[in-house]
Amino acid sequence: MTVVGKSWSRLTLPGKIIFTVVPLLLVTTFVAVSAIVLLGPTIIDILAANLPIVRFVVAVTIVLLMTIPTAFLIIYMEMKVIALMNLRIGPDRVGPFGSLLSVVHGLKVLMKEDFTPTGADPIVFTWAPVVTYLASVMTLLVIPFAPGIFGQDLNLALLYFFAIGGLSVVGLLMAGWSSYNKYSLLGGLRSAAQVISYEIPLTLSVVGLILLAGTMSLNKIVEQQSGWFTDWYVFQQPLAVLIFFIAATAEANRTPFDLTEADSEIVAGFATEYSGMRFGFFFFAEYVNVFIISALTVTLFFGGWNAPFPWPWPVTLDLDPGSLGILLLILVAIVPLILTIVFAAPVWMISARIKGWQALIVGFILANLFIVAVIFGLAYVGLDWVAGIFWFLGKTYVFVFTFVWMRGTLPRVRIDQLMDFAWKWLLPASLLNLFVTAAAIVVARSVRP
Amino acid sequence: MSLVPGLGLAKGMALTLRRFFEPKVTVMYPEDRRDVPHKFRGRLQLLYDEWGTLKCETCFQCAQACPIECIDMGGIDTRGRYHVHWGAPETYGERREESALRRSGRPVPDPAYRPFAAVDLGALDGILDEYDHDPAHMLAILEATQAAYGYLPVAALKRISQLTGAWYAMIYGTATYYSHLRFEPAEASAQAAAVAAHRPPEGAYLAALDAALGKRRNPGKPARA
Numbered sequence: 001m002t003v004v005g006k007s008w009s010r011l012t013l014p015g016k017i018i019f020t021v022v023p024l025l026l027v028t029t030f031v032a033v034s035a036i037v038l039l040g041p042t043i044i045d046i047l048a049a050n051l052p053i054v055r056f057v058v059a060v061t062i063v064l065l066m067t068i069p070t071a072f073l074i075i076y077m078e079m080k081v082i083a084l085m086n087l088r089i090g091p092d093r094v095g096p097f098g099s100l101l102s103v104v105h106g107l108k109v110l111m112k113e114d115f116t117p118t119g120a121d122p123i124v125f126t127w128a129p130v131v132t133y134l135a136s137v138m139t140l141l142v143i144p145f146a147p148g149i150f151g152q153d154l155n156l157a158l159l160y161f162f163a164i165g166g167l168s169v170v171g172l173l174m175a176g177w178s179s180y181n182k183y184s185l186l187g188g189l190r191s192a193a194q195v196i197s198y199e200i201p202l203t204l205s206v207v208g209l210i211l212l213a214g215t216m217s218l219n220k221i222v223e224q225q226s227g228w229f230t231d232w233y234v235f236q237q238p239l240a241v242l243i244f245f246i247a248a249t250a251e252a253n254r255t256p257f258d259l260t261e262a263d264s265e266i267v268a269g270f271a272t273e274y275s276g277m278r279f280g281f282f283f284f285a286e287y288v289n290v291f292i293i294s295a296l297t298v299t300l301f302f303g304g305w306n307a308p309f310p311w312p313w314p315v316t317l318d319l320d321p322g323s324l325g326i327l328l329l330i331l332v333a334i335v336p337l338i339l340t341i342v343f344a345a346p347v348w349m350i351s352a353r354i355k356g357w358q359a360l361i362v363g364f365i366l367a368n369l370f371i372v373a374v375i376f377g378l379a380y381v382g383l384d385w386v387a388g389i390f391w392f393l394g395k396t397y398v399f400v401f402t403f404v405w406m407r408g409t410l411p412r413v414r415i416d417q418l419m420d421f422a423w424k425w426l427l428p429a430s431l432l433n434l435f436v437t438a439a440a441i442v443v444a445r446s447v448r449p
Numbered sequence: 450m451s452l453v454p455g456l457g458l459a460k461g462m463a464l465t466l467r468r469f470f471e472p473k474v475t476v477m478y479p480e481d482r483r484d485v486p487h488k489f490r491g492r493l494q495l496l497y498d499e500w501g502t503l504k505c506e507t508c509f510q511c512a513q514a515c516p517i518e519c520i521d522m523g524g525i526d527t528r529g530r531y532h533v534h535w536g537a538p539e540t541y542g543e544r545r546e547e548s549a550l551r552r553s554g555r556p557v558p559d560p561a562y563r564p565f566a567a568v569d570l571g572a573l574d575g576i577l578d579e580y581d582h583d584p585a586h587m588l589a590i591l592e593a594t595q596a597a598y599g600y601l602p603v604a605a606l607k608r609i610s611q612l613t614g615a616w617y618a619m620i621y622g623t624a625t626y627y628s629h630l631r632f633e634p635a636e637a638s639a640q641a642a643a644v645a646a647h648r649p650p651e652g653a654y655l656a657a658l659d660a661a662l663g664k665r666r667n668p669g670k671p672a673r674a
Contacts, residue, residue, distance in 0.1 A: 085465040089475040409465040410458065 059151035063140045068106075071287040075102040077397075078287075078404045085408040109280040117180055117273045124178035129274070129281035132171030136288045139165045143295050144219045146305045146388025158216040161296065162203050165251070168285065169195045172260065175282070176270035187269025190415065191260035195251060197419060201426035202247035205240045208437035209233055209300060222304030229308035234301040239433045241301045243426055248297065250418070252289040255407040259415055294399030295392070302395050305388030311381075319378075339367035493520075568602040577612050584615035587623050591630055600631050600638075 011019060047054050076091070076099055083090025091098030116122055139161050141151030154160050169192050176188015212233065213221045225232050234241050250257035261268045268274075271282050298304060321328055344363025348354060379386040413421070476483060493511075496504045512520040576593045580586040590613075594605055601624055610617040624630045631638050 081469070084473070085469045087468055087471060087474045089473050089477070405462065405465060409461045 056152065059141055060138075063137055063151060066140070067137050067284065067288045067291075070291050071284045072102040072106065074287040074290055074400055074404075075105065077400065078407065081401065081404045082408040085405070106280070109283075110277055112276040114276040114278060115273075119180035120273065121178040121180070124174050125273075126278070128171050128174035128178060129278045129285070130171075131174060132168045133281045133285045133288070135164055135167035135171060136285045136292060139292050140288075140295075142218055143292070143299060144222055144304060145392050146385040149385050149389065150219065153217060153219050155215070155217045157218040158206060158210065158221075158300075161218075162199070165292075166195075166199055168289075169199075171285075172270050175274065179270070179273040181273050183267075184270055184272045187260065187272065191253070191270055194257065194259060194415075194418060195253075197422040198247045198250035198257075198426070201243055201422060201430045202251055204427070204430035204434060205243035205247065206300065207430075208240050208434045209237050211434075211437055211441055212236060218299050218304075222299055222306065225303040226306045227310060229303060232301060232303040232306075237301065237433070237437070239429060240437075241297070243430045243433065244301070245297060247422075247426055248293040249403070249406070250422070252293045252403075253286060254290065254403050256410040256413050257418060258407075258412060259418060262412055265412075290400055290403050291396065294396045294403065297399055298392065298395040303391075305392040307387065307391050319382075336367060336371070339370060340364045343367045343370070568598070568604045570605060570608050572597040573605055573608050573612075577609070582613050584613045584619075587613075587615065587620060588627065591620070591624055591627075595630055600634050603632070 008016070079101065080090045080098065091101040094100040094104050116125055142154055142157035142160055144150040144153075172191040172195070173188050176185045176191070179185070179188075209221070210216055213224055215221065221233075249255075253260045259269075261271060268279075271279055274282060324331065340360065340363045342363070343366040344359045347362045347366075348356060348359035376386075380390060381387075498504050507522070509522070512522050573594065576590060576597065579593070580590050590609060591601060594609070595601055598605060606620050606624065607617060609615070610620050624632070633641075
């Protein structure tokens with residue numbers, strides 16, 4: 001046995017791991033750093049030359065990744081909120097207040113068997129959930145989250161939204177058609193009938209807004225609503241908001257129009273034969289749809305990322321941490337300690353039964369919360385995109401809550417009531433809204449050109 | 450039906466929103482357990498369906514499962530033919546149908562059954578007094594009882610169970626465990642033993658079978674003797 005072999009055999013398990021991992025890390029770091037130093041400028045040049053493509057790829061990646069936590073959050077919200085409305089407690093086992101339950105659901109779905117029925121068309125069967133999911137996700141690309149935070153600023157963003165969003169019907173039909181199950185096929189056709197019927201009032205209700213705004217770019221529509229909340233289009237197009245919201249509910253297959261997969265009546269409709277992650281994609285698409293519909297409602301009618309009131313006093317943050325010099329380092333080291341003690345002291349003084357270390361823990365948590373609050377406040381004031389995302393997500397989740405709330409309250413309509421409502425009420429109402437808006441614009445222009 | 454369209458929807462939405470903030474009724478079962486009385490088995494009550502008839506199908510499962518036999522019940526069987534009962538037969542004047550009894554899971558009375566001869570239990574009181582009514586001295590009590598009656602009458606065992614508080618099943622188990630304790634008079638036991646003694650041994654049947662069948666009976670295995 002060689003000397004190396006002998007020394008190796010004398011090492012304990014942690015020693016063996018360290019002796020292998022550390023050199024590997026060193027080599028990898030060296031290679032990576034040298035590659036960045038040598039090739040970095042070239043890569044950056046190439047990327048800069050193809051900025052639109054890079055932007056597109058990055059946006060698509062972010063949007064795809066963003067849908068996962070969004071769907072998890074909305075699924076959790078649905079479980080918890082409906083439970084609370086039913087006087088139940090709801091999920092409370094996994095994570096704080098059960099908040100990780102939807103993640104566990106996701107893992108469960110991933111581990112399930114991915115089953116394709118005999119006689120099904122495997123290619124169409126596999127691609128149907130992808131089409132549905134991507135049709136939902138791709139619409140996120142044009143939604144402005146905050147000033148400067150959007151995938152693409154299309155001048156036809158609204159048209160793009162409805163065009164791509166309408167593609168989800170294709171996915172539903174594909175799923176129903178390829179399942180080799182006549183009930184799935186019926187379910188798919190039923191969903192298609194529903195979604196296409198509601199597509200018409202949905203689109204028509206927005207035409208009046210397009211006439212008012214004079215543009216289809218979502219960014220411009222949001223910018224036109226800046227200022228006080230009275231500038232939001234909801235006050236100029238109240239009927240359109242109502243029609244849009246109802247039609248969007250049907251479009252996203254949510255209660256009371258969730259006939260496509262009416263849980264309690266039919267077995268998931270078009271998705272009867274789906275299992276595992278393929279079903280999971282349909283499921284995901286539904287919840288992403290909820291988010292998207294809420295986001296579009298907010299963008300079009302509720303001011304998008306605009307705060308409901310303009311910031312009353314102008315703030316210019318003139319912070320230059322670099323000017324502190326070495327003091328900055330000392331502050332970074334000391335301020336958390338001081339804050340912890342400052343917050344711990346009153347807790348400690350409340351009661352003689354609270355021990356010192358308990359008070360310190362509470363103080364530490366409070367200090368962290370305080371620091372986070374301060375950082376968020378500074379960011380809100382200093383960076384307009386932080387404020388934008390705050391208001392945009394805040395308003396969007398109000399609408400998401402409304403969807404969940406409706407699901408907790410309203411009973412499902414019948415299929416004939418559904419169709420009647422779309423064609424006999426929503427369509428005339430949206431046409432009326434369009435004509436009244438157009439007439440009002442003509443009158444306003446002739447009165448005050 | 451209200452005149453304002455959508456008022457019902459608004460009312461429903463308001464209701465659920467109010468419920469959202471109300472205190473919850475869930476009992477976190479494995480952690481929190483409601484304080485129920487010992488031996489609580491839920492409420493004994495006959496329920497009526499929407500037509501006002503009893504939901505009870507007279508299946509006797511409740512009476513059969515009742516651990517302290519406090520349920521006795523009667524009714525008509527599922528086809529409405531027989532009055533069926535569970536419980537002490539003295540309670541009911543009607544004739545008990547054999548099929549109904551059989552369906553109810555009760556032992557069907559045997560017409561050839563002769564009840565036990567009446568046993569005078571007066572001797573028991575002295576024995577139990579001597580052992581202080583203590584179930585720990587069960588073997589001694591049983592031996593004394595057998596000495597007094599010549600055997601262990603069932604009525605005496607029940608009386609012992611009643612007075613000492615020991616379960617009848619345990620007393621019965623004790624009595625069957627010891628071979629010198631018997632449940633019949635000595636002459637009856639001797640008769641049974643004589644019948645058993647005169648039974649031919651097991652090997653004799655096999656030998657007769659072998660003789661009758663030749664060697665064709667299961668040649669693979671050696672014949673047991």
